[in-house]
Amino acid sequence: MNALAEALRLIVTLDADLFEILWLSIRVSLIALAISAVISLPLGTWLAITRFPGRKVVILVLNALMGMPPVVVGLMVYLLLSRSGPLGWMGLLYTPTAMIIAQVVLITPIIAALSHQVIENLHQEYRDTFYSMGVTGRRAIVAYLVDARFALTTCILAGFGRAIAEVGAVIIVGGNIDHLTRVMTTAIALETSKGNLTLALALGAVLLTLSLLVNALVIGVREYAAKRQYA
Amino acid sequence: MPDSLLPIRIRNLRLIKGDRAVLDGVNLTIEELGITVIMGSNGAGKTLLLRCLHGLIEPDQGQITLGNLTVADSRDQQAMVFQHPVLLRRTVLQNLAFAVPDIAKADPQQLLAALDSVHLADRANQPARMLSGGEQQRLALARALLSKPALLLLDEATASLDPASVLLIESLVKAQSKRGTKVILISHDQGQGRRLADEVVFMSGGQVAEQSPADQFFTEPRTPVAEAYLAGKILF
Amino acid sequence: MKHLIICVTLALSTHTLADTIIVQSTTSTQNSGLYDYLLPMAEEATGVKVNIVAVGTGQAIKNAMRCDGDVLLVHSKPDEEAFVAEGFGEKRYDLMYNDFVIIGPESDPADVASAPDVVEALQRIQQTGAKFASRGDDSGTHKKELALWREAGIDPEGGSGRWYLETGSGMGATLNTGVSLGAYILSDRATWISFANKQDATIVYEGNPALFNQYGVTPVSVDKCPTVNRQAAQAFTQWLVSVAGQSAIAAYQLNGKQLFFPNANQTKPDN
Numbered sequence: 220m221n222a223l224a225e226a227l228r229l230i231v232t233l234d235a236d237l238f239e240i241l242w243l244s245i246r247v248s249l250i251a252l253a254i255s256a257v258i259s260l261p262l263g264t265w266l267a268i269t270r271f272p273g274r275k276v277v278i279l280v281l282n283a284l285m286g287m288p289p290v291v292v293g294l295m296v297y298l299l300l301s302r303s304g305p306l307g308w309m310g311l312l313y314t315p316t317a318m319i320i321a322q323v324v325l326i327t328p329i330i331a332a333l334s335h336q337v338i339e340n341l342h343q344e345y346r347d348t349f350y351s352m353g354v355t356g357r358r359a360i361v362a363y364l365v366d367a368r369f370a371l372t373t374c375i376l377a378g379f380g381r382a383i384a385e386v387g388a389v390i391i392v393g394g395n396i397d398h399l400t401r402v403m404t405t406a407i408a409l410e411t412s413k414g415n416l417t418l419a420l421a422l423g424a425v426l427l428t429l430s431l432l433v434n435a436l437v438i439g440v441r442e443y444a445a446k447r448q449y450a
Numbered sequence: 451m452p453d454s455l456l457p458i459r460i461r462n463l464r465l466i467k468g469d470r471a472v473l474d475g476v477n478l479t480i481e482e483l484g485i486t487v488i489m490g491s492n493g494a495g496k497t498l499l500l501r502c503l504h505g506l507i508e509p510d511q512g513q514i515t516l517g518n519l520t521v522a523d524s525r526d527q528q529a530m531v532f533q534h535p536v537l538l539r540r541t542v543l544q545n546l547a548f549a550v551p552d553i554a555k556a557d558p559q560q561l562l563a564a565l566d567s568v569h570l571a572d573r574a575n576q577p578a579r580m581l582s583g584g585e586q587q588r589l590a591l592a593r594a595l596l597s598k599p600a601l602l603l604l605d606e607a608t609a610s611l612d613p614a615s616v617l618l619i620e621s622l623v624k625a626q627s628k629r630g631t632k633v634i635l636i637s638h639d640q641g642q643g644r645r646l647a648d649e650v651v652f653m654s655g656g657q658v659a660e661q662s663p664a665d666q667f668f669t670e671p672r673t674p675v676a677e678a679y680l681a682g683k684i685l686f
Numbered sequence: 687m688k689h690l691i692i693c694v695t696l697a698l699s700t701h702t703l704a705d706t707i708i709v710q711s712t713t714s715t716q717n718s719g720l721y722d723y724l725l726p727m728a729e730e731a732t733g734v735k736v737n738i739v740a741v742g743t744g745q746a747i748k749n750a751m752r753c754d755g756d757v758l759l760v761h762s763k764p765d766e767e768a769f770v771a772e773g774f775g776e777k778r779y780d781l782m783y784n785d786f787v788i789i790g791p792e793s794d795p796a797d798v799a800s801a802p803d804v805v806e807a808l809q810r811i812q813q814t815g816a817k818f819a820s821r822g823d824d825s826g827t828h829k830k831e832l833a834l835w836r837e838a839g840i841d842p843e844g845g846s847g848r849w850y851l852e853t854g855s856g857m858g859a860t861l862n863t864g865v866s867l868g869a870y871i872l873s874d875r876a877t878w879i880s881f882a883n884k885q886d887a888t889i890v891y892e893g894n895p896a897l898f899n900q901y902g903v904t905p906v907s908v909d910k911c912p913t914v915n916r917q918a919a920q921a922f923t924q925w926l927v928s929v930a931g932q933s934a935i936a937a938y939q940l941n942g943k944q945l946f947f948p949n950a951n952q953t954k955p956d957n
Contacts (some may be wrong), residue, residue, distance in 0.1 A: 412855075413858070
């Protein structure tokens, strides 16, 4: 109860620190989502509609990567971006960019695997017609992405949910630096470690509210789609 | 009209499913323009033959040539209308535009004219999958015709449609045939066969049992199995 | 892809500014709020923007050895000296001290409060079968705790998972766990004072010279790590050990208590 009151207070008083970290959370996760979607949606589609040797292995690996612990991703990206790592020269460790990279690595397999499922179902329906119309390759991938657009919002939402709720990877590569790389989840971890459980819970409530809003939006979009037989 | 796909020659076509030959040595030559109606009981191999012709199925044995072309080389001159039309999750007009992007860019009026010909002009901007079954199939036909095919295949395209849609589709198919498109259609409907067919190919047990001019087929079929079929006496 | 990364970097990063440094730090200095108070002053005085990465001492040293920091601010003198000896640090400065305390339930079932010294206190915990929550994370506090067990002639690893609970986490997380379990915990005083989830736990043992806790600051060597911002790292370090920095540290209070005692340029009895 205290936590909810505190959450409400932080929101209605437009607490500057809260909105800074909330905005960074959203910004980092949205950019990660955009980059990941550009990679994973065509990849998932391509895997659904083409047949090549080793395709099943790729799908298996993709599904396995969905379950990769964020902290492992964080560690891998840390070793990559560390000054002594292969990409150290870019100076990206402890920046929001590093967090974006970690989140992209984390959610790309998820969106790719889920969209692969969605497109595979649609492919069952469209295959003969597309073949008959001579629609192949790039044109087919784009057409599938356009036609599955509403079902794919759920895949993207799953990716966004994972990205914005994730703490293990971003705390390693971002460093939880105040006013630079502190996001909602790392702030919650910090406040918990300081024993400020009420504040930590309040931040959690704010994050939950954000998640509810995003979900409501997606449900609205899907309702619209269903009404027009687009789903 | 691009190069003629005639004559269509099908030689010793075999297709095995499990341990059964579902196409068991089909031999067929179609030389004339006009409308060829394929008839036969369920399981006779009509749909499979049509799909082989369109390249949707690779036969296990045999040869198909269309004019001097192989199936693969002739595909962009073929169009097919399926029993259950598959429409994109887009508007009616966008469905046409997707099928013929070049025309959509160069001469969008053609798309509207095509919609008009299937009596769907007023539905242009509605979601295609909201249309009724008959309307959807009319749209699918308009889509197929826009590509100006040399060969039009219809697989029971009017089964389970309302009579008005059936008659509209029939008249459009007939008109297209007059314009020089070879039409091959599968039908169970003898009335439709009589109305449309210039010749009939009757299939039974994965083989062509009879190929006759339509007049002859419906009055005096040459094979007992076709006679029994027309009399409604064959059950599989 | 590379272009994309660079664009995003430009859009988001302030890290590459010439006057920005990363400090690999122990957690107590952050959790106690010292940096929130100190860094604006340091920035004002030196023009250096300081970004803190607060992890355990062990991890902070390893991160710095990978050149992922410009300054090291931790509390494990032998390790810091080894860091300098191996060439990773330029020179180590004593910065400030406070002390470790033993936290336990108010009821004090092992009667730690009346122990004559810290060795006896630890022995009582082990003998009465009370629980002890350890950091278990190679941090400065963890190293200190292990040294104390050695002095007490006890190998707590034998009771690992039964009475000796290694959380493998930071000080705050270990306090959360230990307090909830009614366990004893070794904590630095600053973190404990600023810790907000004390419940019925309290300081049961304190004030023994053996519990001295020295913090040190070491600029990372530009010879080992060419990417280090040496000028800014030096400026920040020198300000910390200057009169201005030292008096700022002395002036920091939480709940009316001074948390850190500056002792740069002084000789302190080494434990």
